[in-house]
Amino acid sequence: MSDTAAVLSVHDLACARGERTLFTGMNFSLGQGQLLLVQGGNGRGKTSLLRLLTGLAHPLAGEIRWRGRALADGRELFHREMAYLGHLNGIKDELTPVENLRLAGDLEGMPMDQATAERALTDIGLARCLDLPCRVLSFGQRRRVALAGLVASGSLLWILDEPLTGLDVHGVAMVEGLLRDHVGAGGMVVMTTHQPLALDGLAVVPLLVGPALTRPEPGNQEEPACCAS
Ligand SMILES: Nc1ncnc2c1ncn2[C@@H]1O[C@H](COP(=O)(O)OP(=O)(O)OP(=O)(O)O)[C@@H](O)[C@H]1O
Numbered sequence: 460m461s462d463t464a465a466v467l468s469v470h471d472l473a474c475a476r477g478e479r480t481l482f483t484g485m486n487f488s489l490g491q492g493q494l495l496l497v498q499g500g501n502g503r504g505k506t507s508l509l510r511l512l513t514g515l516a517h518p519l520a521g522e523i524r525w526r527g528r529a530l531a532d533g534r535e536l537f538h539r540e541m542a543y544l545g546h547l548n549g550i551k552d553e554l555t556p557v558e559n560l561r562l563a564g565d566l567e568g569m570p571m572d573q574a575t576a577e578r579a580l581t582d583i584g585l586a587r588c589l590d591l592p593c594r595v596l597s598f599g600q601r602r603r604v605a606l607a608g609l610v611a612s613g614s615l616l617w618i619l620d621e622p623l624t625g626l627d628v629h630g631v632a633m634v635e636g637l638l639r640d641h642v643g644a645g646g647m648v649v650m651t652t653h654q655p656l657a658l659d660g661l662a663v664v665p666l667l668v669g670p671a672l673t674r675p676e677p678g679n680q681e682e683p684a685c686c687a688s
Pocket of ligand 1: 476500501508
């Protein structure tokens with residue numbers, strides 16, 4: 460299924476961190492069944508953009524709209540339909556994977572029973588870790604717990620910051636499968652990754668983040684941000 464009517468749209472967005480303006484004049488829109496692939500070198504502002512889209516940070520200028528409504532005015536609806544996986548996995552060390560998923564469900568107002576949580580974790584390759592505290596899991600296993608939570612959330616929009624970090628080849632293939640299933644079923648994804656990902660067949664919208672948005676300078680786009688003018 461693919462319905463490309465804009466659900467998420469960004470209008471003349473500008474972002475600053477500290478004293479530095481990372482980008483200005485950013486515009487894009489995303490509809491159901493589409494994946495926005497945010498690209499750019501280290502320090503260009505990809506994570507900063509994702510934080511703006513989640514509402515965790517505020518833009519220097521411009522507006523983000525969800526279903527035609529400014530994010531600032533419709534935060535509640537947006538948060539019900541969006542799930543974010545950042546650099547930190549957002550899981551609680553002292554709880555087991557099952558407890559983590561169930562707690563997240565409770566916090567989102569969508570309680571999850573034990574069997575559903577166990578199934579989600581088993582599907583993602585964690586059958587042998589269900590009852591261990593997350594603090595003893597490896598980095599990649601913790602990442603899988605967070606991914607299971609994302610899938611179980613049932614959110615329309617997934618915002619993923621480097622979701623492949625720490626995953627082995629099977630984990631990468633698994634994420635590719637999750638993206639295919641989600642986007643193929645009309646879901647939406649905004650994601651960054653420095654690792655190659657097989658996304659053929661999916662409606663991918665590329666977005667290059669950086670000063671090139673406002674000052675096209677061929678050859679300068681992939682320099683490290685700390686060296687950029
Ligand atoms: N809290 C902060 N205060 C000041 N500057 C910050 C802050 N957080 C990030 N920055 C700066 O903002 C710039 C963009 O950071 P960001 O994490 O968005 O980049 P990125 O494109 O995601 O990079 P990477 O590919 O390395 O993850 C960097 O130069 C970074 O040092």
